[in-house]
Each structure stands twice: as structure tokens, then as C-alpha cells.
Amino acid sequence: MVVCIEGPAMIGLPGGQVTLSDRRTRRSWSVDVADFSIGVYPVTRTQYAAATDTVAAGGDQDRSPVQNVSWWDAVRYCNILSERRGLRPAYLIDVDAEHAGWDLSADGYRLPTEAEWEYACRAGTSGPRYGPIDDIAWYRGNSAGRSHAVGGKRPNPWGLFDMLGNVWDWCWDIYDAEVYGSYRVLRGGGWADEHWSCRASVRRRSHPTFAIDDVGFRVAGPAPVG
Template identity: 45%
Template sequence: MTIQKYGSDRERFIKDLMNLMVPVKGGTIELRDYVNTDKWLSSDYTLSDPGRGSNRKVITWTETIEPFHVMKYPVTQHLYHYVLNEEEVEPNVRNLPVTEVSWLDSLAFCNELSRMLGRTECYTITSESENTIYNKTANGFRLLSDAEWQYACKAGTTGYRYAGIDQIAWYQENSNGAAQQVGKLLPNPWGLFDMIGNVWEWCWDLYDAERYGNYRVFRGGSWAEVENNCGSTSRRKSMPDFKIDDLGFRIALTKP
């Protein structure tokens, strides 16, 4: 599929899409997480994390962030299905964040969007996800890294959230049990909407290759989560083919 399929709409599509890409200046960000310090246990276990010990410690590390551009909203149902040349979605769901997409699905979408706009694809995708290659010199669309996501979410602020939760996030208490249209609550200081709550967002990174293999990171909390699970440092993991109704993604460009 090529961009020519849009005919006279081609320039409008490109313009509208690029207008949604927000420039982010470079800087540094400190990340924090818990790691399990125990070795793999036998299959005869009683712990909540199958096969692993319960000892955890906090680790912190600092990442340098190069300038990049990020979409101000999560990818919507309309954009996702339009790019993949699938059936047009109903008007009442067009601006909902796309969900039920795996990490692998999100990479495939980024590649397709890159091809449509004449950009170089960032990903070489294989059936074995751990062998998927990310070409960092490519100018195509991509997922944010774990560090980029937190840096963009915090937007220069220092707290767990950049404003009161009901002002910025759809979560268990205000979502009516479902994802909500993007852009309806307040953005963060850099103009990004729905970074916290509404849907979790896939990132490129492995969570912990030594302990969890090819599990990938997702961030931010969702409409189904309690308040405490929705914030700038909220971080979870799952298999790259995992799909669920409160997990989507957001796209980035290294260069516009």
C-alpha cells in the first residue's frame, strides 16, 4: 500500500498528521524501578510471581534524551484503521484510542505509516520478537523508548503527576468502565494529552531481558486502573503479542 491511494487527500493527510507531532527538546531523565534479586526457583512455588523469589530492591538510572517529536495523542481507532486500509470505524469511536493491539502490531503500524509517507521503516520485524531490529538511523515512525516516554510525560515537572488526576486522566473512578475520546482532558505542560490514564502505551524497550526474556514495557496507567496506578512512573510489562482492551500506543519521530 502506498500514499498514492489517498489521491487528492495525500497532502492534507500528511499536513494533518505532522501537525499532531509535538517537538520535544533533549535533556536527561532519572528512571526508577524495582528488580527481583532472587534467582529462578523450582516449579514448586507458592509466590505470586511464578518461579521467582520475592526479594526486590529499588534501582535508579539516568538516561540522556535526544530531541524528538511525539504525537500529542495516543494513536486513535480512526488513524490505525485508515493507515492499515481496514474498514472505516463508526463516527462514535473514531477518536477513541486504539486498543487490543500488541507490541508487534504497533511496530507493523509504524512501518506501514512510514512507507505511506515515503519514510524509511524503523523496524525489521521477525516472528521471533527478540530478533526484531530497530534501525535508529531511519527517519520513519516508531514507538517511544521507555525513557523518552517518561521524559515526555513529566514535561519538566517533578511529581508523580503534572496536575490533579481528574483534570488529566481517565481512570477507574471517572472512565465509566471504558476508554474515552482522546484530548478531552487537560494536556501536560508540553501539550501532550492522555499521557496518564485512558490507555497504557507500549514502548520499544525490553523490561528485563535476564529475568523476563522478551517482555516489553508499557506505561502510564489506564481507564481500568485505580488512581495510584496512573502516573508518570507507572510501568508494566508483557509478552510482545499480548493484547487487551486498555493497552494502546503513541508514535514518535526522531526527525520531522
């Protein structure tokens, strides 16, 4: 029996093009982005706990973003939420083989690609951020050493909150397989970071099994979903 639970608020975005860059390799590349939808906020502790029937790691079940979740935790959440909402899961997961495949035809929830994330974050802007950092992000300079409830800062021009600061967002992509193996991309900066890490172009990486106290995620899907 499928039990339907409330999913994250989503915004559908029209496709376009975004240019990504990497300071380590001094490389830049353009990516065409198709229409998609993305979460208005990072997934909260309440949402994570409701879908997984657990108390989310990192504190009380509230509107704070879920933290201490690995990339594997995030993709499992996407599949669970999809099933509980009657959608076809996006991921084919083989934990033993440490492999997850993406069914591109599925209508379920998933992680944004790195290109989708930056395209959504920039929201048509071209600078390092979509506004003054203290207006839009929780970071080391104003966070008092902790995360904060989602939606407490100003959104970007497309109505997306906490794209920068508060918690880093896991993305689907492998960072650099030749150098870092299975490490996955993180985007957006977090509450513990200096201002230079909270920029639209900044890329970070982590092993998909690592769960860190300033890392969470937001969901994406086809346009529209939910």
C-alpha cells in the same frame, strides 16, 4: 506506489535527562534523551484503521484510542505509516524469528523509548503527575469502565494529551530480559486502573503478542517528523 495518508499530530521536544525507577528492583537510573518528536495523542482507531486497511479492534472508527493491539501490531503500524508517508521505516521485522531491529538512521515513525516516554510525560515537572488526576486522566475513578476520545482531559505543560490514563502506551524497550524474556514496557496507566497506576514513574510489562483492552500506543520519531 506510495499512498500518503495523514499521520498523527507530533510535537518536537528538546533533549534532556530523565531519571527512571523500578519499584520491584528498587533501582533507579538516569538516561540522556536526545531531541525527538512524539505524538500529541495516542493513536486513534481512525488512524490505525486508515493505515492498516482494517477496522481497528475495540469499536467504531473514531477518536477513541486504538486498543487490543499488541506490541507487534504497534511496530507494524509504525512501518506501514512510514511507507505510506514516504519515510524510511524504523523497524526491520522478522516475525518468524520474533525479532525487530531498530534502524537508528531512519526518519520513519516508531515507538518511544521508555526514557523518552517518561521525559515527555513529566514535561519538566517532578511530582508523580503533571496535574490533579481527575483533570488530566481517565482512570477507574472517572472512566465509567471504558476508554474515551483522546484529548478530553487537560494536556501536560508540553501540550501532550492522555500521557496518563485512558490507555497504556507500548514502549520500544524490553522490560527485564533476564527475568521476563521478551516482555516489553508499558507506561501511563489506563481507564481500568486505580490512581496509583497512573503516575509518570509506573512501569508495567506484557508479552509483545498480547493484545489487551486497556493498552494502545503513541508514535515517536526524529525531531521533527511529519
